[in-house]
Amino acid sequence: MLSQYAFVGVFAIIAVALPIIGLTVAQLLRPKKPNPLKNSTYECGVETIGDTWVQFKAQYYLYALIFVVFDVEAAFIFPWAVAYNKLGLYALVEMILFVAILAGGLLYAWRKGALDWH
C-alpha cells in the first residue's frame, strides 16, 4: 500500500530529473548572446507601454468562484461513488439533496447572469 506511493515518489524524482538533464544539455549546446533588444518583451515591436500586472476583468474571478463550489463537490462525490454499494438507499437520497442544493446555486448564478460573458 505505502510502497505504491513510494513508486510515485521515485517516479516524481525521475520526472523532475529528465527536464533538468535536458535543460543542462541544452545549456551546453546552445549559443548565449543576449542583448537588451532581444530580451525586451515580445509584443509588437515597439517599447511596451505600462505595467502588465494590472487589474483584470472580474468575470474570470466569478467563474473561479463557481468552480471552487463544484470542485469541493467533486471531492465529495468520488468517495461517495466508491462506497455507494455499501451505503444503502440513504446515500442516494443524500446525494440527490446535495446535488439539488448545488444545482440551485448554479441556477441562481445562471439567473443572475454570472454565467454570461459581458
Added chain:
Amino acid sequence: MDFVRDLFVNLANAWTAWISGFMPAWLATLVNYLVVGILLVLIPVIATLALTWMERKVIGRIQNRPGPNRVGPWGIFQGIADAVKLLIKEDIVPDRADKPVFNLAPLLIFIAAALLWTVLPFGRGLVGQDLNIGVLYLVAIGSITTISVLMAGWSSNNKFALIGAFRVVAQLLSYEIPMVLSMAAVVLFANSMKMGEIVEKQIVPFGLALPLAMIIYILAAIAETGRAPFDLLEADSEIVAGYFIEYSGLKFGWFYIAEYSNLLAVSAIATTLFLGGWRGPGAEAAPALGPFYFIAKTILVVFLLMWIRGTWPRFRIDQMLALAWKVLVPASLANLLWIAVVVKLPMPAAAQWAFALAGNLAILLATLTMLGRAAKRYAAA
C-alpha cells in the same frame, strides 16, 4: 507457449527473479521502480515525436496537402529534426520576467504530464502502480497543469501571455467540472477508482452503457488539452501563442512535450474508462495482446481528436463558457444522478446496462433539443 501468452508480465517476473538473485529485496524493488519510472517518463517524449508527425500528416490530408515529406521516408524524422532544433536554440529570458517562476513553469508542466502515466494500465499487470484512488489521482495531477500554465502566463510579464493565462483559468477550470462528473459516473458504475479494476469490469465497454459520459469526457478533454476548437488559450491569430509566447528553446520544448503527452494521456484515459482499455478479442487467453489493443484504441481516439481539430472553427469565449456551464455541467449532473438511481435498482447487471444506456440517450436527446432551441433563439436575436 505459455511464456509467450503473457509475454510482458513473464519477462518482468523473470527479470525480477534474476536481479533478486544477487541483491537484497529492497534494492531489487528500488531497481524495478527506477526501470519502470524511466520507461514511463520516456512515454511523453516518444508520444511527442510520434504524434507531431501524425498530427501534421492528418491535418495536412484534411487540408488537402501532403504534410511533412522531406526528412526521411514520409517525413517520419521531422519530429527528431525539430527536437534537435529546440535543443540547440538560444534560450531568451525577457528582462522584465519573474525569473524563478518563469523557469519553474515548464518543469512543473512536464512533471504533471509525466505523472499521469503512473496509473494507466497498458495490459493486465502492466501498470506503473494501480493506485486504489486511480481516477482521483488523474484528476489531481491533471489540475497541476492549470497552475503551471497560469505561472507561465503571469511570470512572462507580457500582455498576450497574461490574456492567455486568464483564458486558461476560465477554460480549464470550467471544463474540469464536467470532466470530473463524467469520470465519477464511471466510478459509480464500476464501483471502483482503480484503473485496473475498471477495465476488468468492462465485459462490454462502458462507452456502450454511458455514451453521454463518454461524449462529455471527450469534449472536456479537448478543452483541457487546449486543442482546437477550444484553443483560445493559445489562439495564434488573436494572442500570438498565449501563455508560452516568451519561451524559446527547450523550455518551450517542455510545454510542447507536455501538450502532446496530455493529448495521448486523455485518449488513454478515455480508452481505459469507456472503450474497455486493453480488452479485445483474444486478450483474455493471451494477455500479451492487451498492450496492442490499448495502443490501437488510444491512437483511434487521438485520430478522432485530430479530426475534430482539423474540421471545427475556434469557439468564442462566451460560447466556450456557455457550453461548459449551461450544457455540459447540467447534463453530467443529471447523468450522474441517473446512474446512481440505476445502480440502486435491484436488477441483474444486463438490465442495469440497458437502463443506464436508455437514460443516457434520453439525457443526450433532451440536451440536443434544448441546444437546438437555444441556437434558434440566438439566430433570431
